[in-house]
Amino acid sequence: MNRRTFLVRGLMGGGIAAGSLLVIPGPGVAAPRTGLVVHDSPRPVMALDVRDKEGNAAGLGALIGQAVVLNLWASWCQPCVTELPSLDRLVPLVAPDGVIVVALCLDRSGAIGAAKTYTRLGIKNLAIFVDHDRKAGEVFDAPALPTTLLINRAGAEVARMIGPAEWDGDAGLRLAKALAKGGTLPRDFG
Amino acid sequence: MRASLLAVVGLFFSLFVSLANAEEGISGQFHLIDHRGQSVETATYQGKIRVVVFGYTHCPDICPTALMSVAEAFASLTPGEAAQVVPLFVTVDPRRDTVAHLSAYVPLFDPGFVGLTGTQEMVDATIKAFKVRVQIHPPEDPNQPDFYPVDHSTSIFIMDRNGGFITKLGYRAGEEAIVTALREALKS
Numbered sequence: 001m002n003r004r005t006f007l008v009r010g011l012m013g014g015g016i017a018a019g020s021l022l023v024i025p026g027p028g029v030a031a032p033r034t035g036l037v038v039h040d041s042p043r044p045v046m047a048l049d050v051r052d053k054e055g056n057a058a059g060l061g062a063l064i065g066q067a068v069v070l071n072l073w074a075s076w077c078q079p080c081v082t083e084l085p086s087l088d089r090l091v092p093l094v095a096p097d098g099v100i101v102v103a104l105c106l107d108r109s110g111a112i113g114a115a116k117t118y119t120r121l122g123i124k125n126l127a128i129f130v131d132h133d134r135k136a137g138e139v140f141d142a143p144a145l146p147t148t149l150l151i152n153r154a155g156a157e158v159a160r161m162i163g164p165a166e167w168d169g170d171a172g173l174r175l176a177k178a179l180a181k182g183g184t185l186p187r188d189f190g
Numbered sequence: 191m192r193a194s195l196l197a198v199v200g201l202f203f204s205l206f207v208s209l210a211n212a213e214e215g216i217s218g219q220f221h222l223i224d225h226r227g228q229s230v231e232t233a234t235y236q237g238k239i240r241v242v243v244f245g246y247t248h249c250p251d252i253c254p255t256a257l258m259s260v261a262e263a264f265a266s267l268t269p270g271e272a273a274q275v276v277p278l279f280v281t282v283d284p285r286r287d288t289v290a291h292l293s294a295y296v297p298l299f300d301p302g303f304v305g306l307t308g309t310q311e312m313v314d315a316t317i318k319a320f321k322v323r324v325q326i327h328p329p330e331d332p333n334q335p336d337f338y339p340v341d342h343s344t345s346i347f348i349m350d351r352n353g354g355f356i357t358k359l360g361y362r363a364g365e366e367a368i369v370t371a372l373r374e375a376l377k378s
Contacts, residue, residue: 034251076298077253108261108299134262137255138364144252163251 042156091125225305246283263368
């Protein structure tokens with residue numbers, strides 16, 4: 001049983017655990033799972049106050065018409081930081097397909113903290129975006145990081161990845177390119 | 191009919207009492223080391239409402255956002271309210287979460303956050319006092335002895351000004367729910 005299998009089994013087993021979460025589900029509380037979740041039907045993406053590195057409004061609404069890979073990360077989240085370079089490498093690989101990769105930083109320190117992490121990791125392609133009010137977790141119903149939303153050209157969420165992924169690997173590229181085409185997404189990542 | 195009604199009421203009362211007794215098992219007592227290297231205990235925060243989250247910083251796959259929600263709730267309080275509240279992050283993995291490590295970690299959430307660690311015995315006693323469930327797994331790769339997962343319960347505990355248990359919230363509790371619970375606690 002590999003690590004991810006354990007996590008999913010643990011979380012779905014009721015009362016356990018995601019390598020850092022031991023969830024005791026209450027009424028109406030669904031435990032998170034890890035891995036790729038392809039939705040049966042597209043879900044609306046709620047509005048969020050997103051800012052660029054200068055503090056200017058950079059809401060996701062401006063990206064409607066393009067396929068978006070929206071990654072939620074924070075500098076205190078080690079799996080997020082480990083994942084960022086692969087998202088950075090994904091940017092030029094899928095730009096010709098019309099896919100925009102947005103890494104949204106949830107740090108309290110905002111653009112300053114994001115810039116420090118980018119410098120440390122040698123990030124070259126990802127722009128800095130920050131969750132101005134730090135509401136992304138709540139707005140996108142993402143109780144764990146990293147979480148990556150796959151948003152179609154109509155601006156609706158069609159899938160999400162919970163946990164880190166090698167985005168510039170074969171599976172990540174296949175997923176991003178399928179998102180760009182608007183076709184059926186692969187249901188497994190690997 | 192009346193007897194049946196009384197029996198039902200009695201049953202609900204018994205259930206209520208047994209639930210209340212279950213929560214009574216949370217003493218909330220601790221003796222730990224804070225992220226500045228100071229020895230602290232329950233009485234250190236006498237007079238303050240405590241919001242206590244257990245966790246560890248080396249989350250291997252996903253990291254819960256509960257601590258972030260607590261930080262946002264703390265930031266939403268008025269200065270007068272915030273002065274009466276202390277957010278405590280207690281590691282369940284003291285081997286890796288040293289004082290030095292926590293001192294770099296907790297300020298990322300809020301300068302007012304306190305990170306707590308200690309010897310394994312000190313942490314074990316705290317875990318027991320809060321009835322938190324923890325399971326430390328062996329490393330998956332023997333060549334990477336420092337890479338091991340830890341499973342633990344993720345409630346957000348609200349404790350009174352003496353360190354006694356008031357309530358606990360689920361890990362999905364958002365900023366609003368935490369603020370509401372803290373303001374209710376502040377009335378005491």
